Amino acid sequence: MARGRIEIDEQYCKGCRLCVSVCPQEILAISSRLNERGYMPAEIIDMERCTGCSMCAVICPDVCITVYRQVPLRQT
Amino acid sequence: MGKVVEKLVYERPKSLTDAHTHYCPGCTHGVSHRLVAEALDELGIRERTIGIAPVGCSVLAYYYFNVDFAEAAHGRAPAMATGMKRANPDRVIFTYQGDGDLAAIGTGEIVHAAGRGENITVIFINNAIYGMTGGQMAPTTLEGQKTTSSPMGRDISIAGHPLKMSELLSTLDGAAYVVRHSLHDVKHIRRARKAILTAFKVQLAGLGFSMVELLSTCCTNWKMDPVESLDWLRDNMVPFYPLGEHKVIDAVKDL
Numbered sequence: 569m570a571r572g573r574i575e576i577d578e579q580y581c582k583g584c585r586l587c588v589s590v591c592p593q594e595i596l597a598i599s600s601r602l603n604e605r606g607y608m609p610a611e612i613i614d615m616e617r618c619t620g621c622s623m624c625a626v627i628c629p630d631v632c633i634t635v636y637r638q639v640p641l642r643q644t
Numbered sequence: 645m646g647k648v649v650e651k652l653v654y655e656r657p658k659s660l661t662d663a664h665t666h667y668c669p670g671c672t673h674g675v676s677h678r679l680v681a682e683a684l685d686e687l688g689i690r691e692r693t694i695g696i697a698p699v700g701c702s703v704l705a706y707y708y709f710n711v712d713f714a715e716a717a718h719g720r721a722p723a724m725a726t727g728m729k730r731a732n733p734d735r736v737i738f739t740y741q742g743d744g745d746l747a748a749i750g751t752g753e754i755v756h757a758a759g760r761g762e763n764i765t766v767i768f769i770n771n772a773i774y775g776m777t778g779g780q781m782a783p784t785t786l787e788g789q790k791t792t793s794s795p796m797g798r799d800i801s802i803a804g805h806p807l808k809m810s811e812l813l814s815t816l817d818g819a820a821y822v823v824r825h826s827l828h829d830v831k832h833i834r835r836a837r838k839a840i841l842t843a844f845k846v847q848l849a850g851l852g853f854s855m856v857e858l859l860s861t862c863c864t865n866w867k868m869d870p871v872e873s874l875d876w877l878r879d880n881m882v883p884f885y886p887l888g889e890h891k892v893i894d895a896v897k898d899l
Binding site for chain 1: 647648649651657667669672674675677833863869
């Protein structure tokens with residue numbers, strides 16, 4: 569089961585690739601479709617391997633990534 | 645395996661508006677904006693903060709921050725901040741300035757604001773080039789760096805040496821907290837975030853002038869892709885502009 573999950577708001581993404589370059593799991597890629605502003609947004613290609621480390625969100629200049637992490641119930 | 649729940653670990657800060665930024669893809673202005681917004685959120689001071697935008701690429705910062713904002717004449721943000729802070733001491737005042745704004749036309753204002761020990765916070769973006777006007781040589785351009793106005797590279801014998809603003813301001817008695825950080829990787833971005841938070845705490849505690857210099861990229865005018873720009877920043881700018889705390893008075897250490 570995935571330990572984390574991210575959501576990419578594609579309308580904010582400018583396809584700069586910085587998230588792709590820092591993802592330790594290498595599960596991000598630039599898609600081949602265009603968003604409404606004419607950029608090719610980043611997408612996640614294997615959500616199951618996401619650990620929720622949030623490195624993509626920390627480097628994202630356009631603040632388009634939201635990160636969730638699976639935690640044991642007692643820690644919340 | 646026990647029961648697990650999904651916890652939100654990262655979301656867009658409340659101190660940013662929903663606007664799309666005009667910055668080029670990969671521009672670290674976006675990262676700096678976010679770090680400032682996160683600090684305002686964390687300290688719970690969004691509703692009593694006033695930002696001051698410079699002239700330069702970040703001239704439109706007032707569209708992107710969800711706080712009150714003013715726009716200063718080129719380089720005059722620290723002077724405007726001085727007036728605002730003295731008239732409204734309960735407000736948190738920060739300026740957001742690039743190297744063309746702070747280190748060229750606004751050198752006088754920043755030096756005297758720091759010298760007077762004005763209780764303001766300055767976020768200084770140093771990307772070693774004039775971005776908005778088309779990539780000309782800035783006071784912070786490195787020796788040998790090619791720009792549109794130094795096509796053969798900056799020649800020190802003609803253009804002089806780059807200015808190290810953090811070192812310069814750290815010599816002034818009025819400065820309480822002057823640090824330099826870089827935005828070239830996740831680890832350093834996290835450090836920069838912490839420094840911005842401290843800078844605002846310095847102002848809240850009334851300790852005096854605080855400045856965080858952030859080494860940044862300009863992919864378009866450096867003529868590199870965003871990932872290469874971060875590498876260039878790490879390999880060329882970081883060795884010339886040493887990272888770290890250039891001035892931290894004792895009272896700041898106790899915060």
